[in-house]
Amino acid sequence: MADLPPLREVIARHGLSASKALGQNFLFDEQLLDRIAAIPGDLSGKQVLEVGPGPGGLTRALLRAGARVTAIEMDRRCLPALAELGEAFPGQLRVIEGDALKIDHAALMGGEPFAVLSNLPYNVGTALFVRWLGGEEWPPLWTSLTLMFQQEVAQRIVAQAGGSAYGRLAVLAQWRAEAKMAMKVHRSAFTPPPKVMSAIVHVVPGTMPEGVSARVLERLTEAAFGQRRKMLRQSLKGVSGAVEALETIGIDPQRRAETLSVAEFVELARALTN
Numbered sequence: 001m002a003d004l005p006p007l008r009e010v011i012a013r014h015g016l017s018a019s020k021a022l023g024q025n026f027l028f029d030e031q032l033l034d035r036i037a038a039i040p041g042d043l044s045g046k047q048v049l050e051v052g053p054g055p056g057g058l059t060r061a062l063l064r065a066g067a068r069v070t071a072i073e074m075d076r077r078c079l080p081a082l083a084e085l086g087e088a089f090p091g092q093l094r095v096i097e098g099d100a101l102k103i104d105h106a107a108l109m110g111g112e113p114f115a116v117l118s119n120l121p122y123n124v125g126t127a128l129f130v131r132w133l134g135g136e137e138w139p140p141l142w143t144s145l146t147l148m149f150q151q152e153v154a155q156r157i158v159a160q161a162g163g164s165a166y167g168r169l170a171v172l173a174q175w176r177a178e179a180k181m182a183m184k185v186h187r188s189a190f191t192p193p194p195k196v197m198s199a200i201v202h203v204v205p206g207t208m209p210e211g212v213s214a215r216v217l218e219r220l221t222e223a224a225f226g227q228r229r230k231m232l233r234q235s236l237k238g239v240s241g242a243v244e245a246l247e248t249i250g251i252d253p254q255r256r257a258e259t260l261s262v263a264e265f266v267e268l269a270r271a272l273t274n
């Protein structure tokens, strides 16, 4: 493995000032990056999809861990720095220039299983998260998701029923996968520092409950949490058969969405799946 120049030097040499429009907050602390790369377990020889490598801090850590990395980056200013990194780790890094929201990840990874690691801007991260966790096909091709979010979003993903953080993201993340808070990251770890604290969420696929359509469950959570202050008998009016199904399976229609456990949402979706 070649000796690499410090990241700050790479950034200065390639003129990679952080772009606010692209949500760029870079990580330079190699020890922290190695700890992040270790979250999914041993990556040696494994396929990894990294979204938004930027100047390549996390990418280096993944390559050091022996992963075969495919990295999607839409800021072409970063490509020369990433190309240098590819030369230092021959055959381990493939860089794709583009918008990760517009790319078919399973096809890009050649239909082989892969771990996902990413430090993305908030809006893009949430959109990809919803996409990775949605759909009827399960288990997915990804073996784990290790994603940096604003801490408040990370808390929503791992939230339990009963609190204000609990909502669509929690149900989506937990009904057929396990989601846990893996690490909190202080804002001062980033350059430039963002306004809020960050946290890394780690998700692994679990078993899909039988007889439940993902589409039905998604529609239910959308309606229920779209009007989270209302009783279910009101918020679920627009979902055909849902209010009757509540009665059949013994869920009080006067309850509100945030009091329903993930298991209860699954039960309700099962009653509506035909």
Ligand code: SAM
Residues within 6 Å of the ligand: 022, 023, 024, 025, 026, 027, 028, 051, 052, 053, 054, 055, 056, 057, 058, 072, 073, 074, 075, 078, 098, 099, 100, 101, 119, 120, 121, 124
């Ligand atoms: N991974 C680097 C790090 O941790 O230092 C950079 C993180 S920075 C928060 C986010 C990166 O994602 C930026 O390099 C940005 O250009 C890239 N990015 C933003 N939106 C993207 C998208 N839709 N597809 C691919 N990359 C994107």
